[in-house]
Amino acid sequence: MATAQEVAQTKQMVKESILEEGINPNTLIQLGAMAQAVLQDTSKYPQFLQAVVDSGLAEEADFTGNIDYQIIGVFVAAGEMVKEMMASGELGA
Numbered sequence: 001m002a003t004a005q006e007v008a009q010t011k012q013m014v015k016e017s018i019l020e021e022g023i024n025p026n027t028l029i030q031l032g033a034m035a036q037a038v039l040q041d042t043s044k045y046p047q048f049l050q051a052v053v054d055s056g057l058a059e060e061a062d063f064t065g066n067i068d069y070q071i072i073g074v075f076v077a078a079g080e081m082v083k084e085m086m087a088s089g090e091l092g093a
Contacts, residue, residue, distance in 0.1 A: 014081055015091065025082045025091050027055050032079010035072045042067055048075075 002010070018025055036047045044058070045067050052058045063071075085091045 011081060014078060015085065018082075020063065023057070026059065027057075027084060028075070028082045029079045029086075031055065031057070031075045032077075032082070035075035035079065038067070038072055039076070048072070048083060 002008055014028075017023060018028075018065070031048070031051060038044045038048050049060075049063055052071075053060050058071075082091065
């Protein structure tokens with residue numbers, strides 16, 4: 001379980017990445033939802049990967065042929081964190 005300090009640090013990293021890289025927070029939310037859908041139906045994995053590549057957050061060469069549950073977990077967590085940050089006003093409306 002993450003400590004409050006670890007959560008705060010992670011939120012700050014996400015916020016800085018969004019601002020510095022010009023990432024649309026809604027893109028992270030959408031990719032998080034797609035990652036959650038992959039957990040329910042692994043046949044959606046290729047669509048998820050293509051969406052990540054299309055968003056510019058990764059390159060096709062970053063992925064192997066097998067389902068990468070670590071990357072799925074990262075996007076699920078990032079999507080949920082961004083939703084919370086937007087709801088609390090940390091990222092604006």
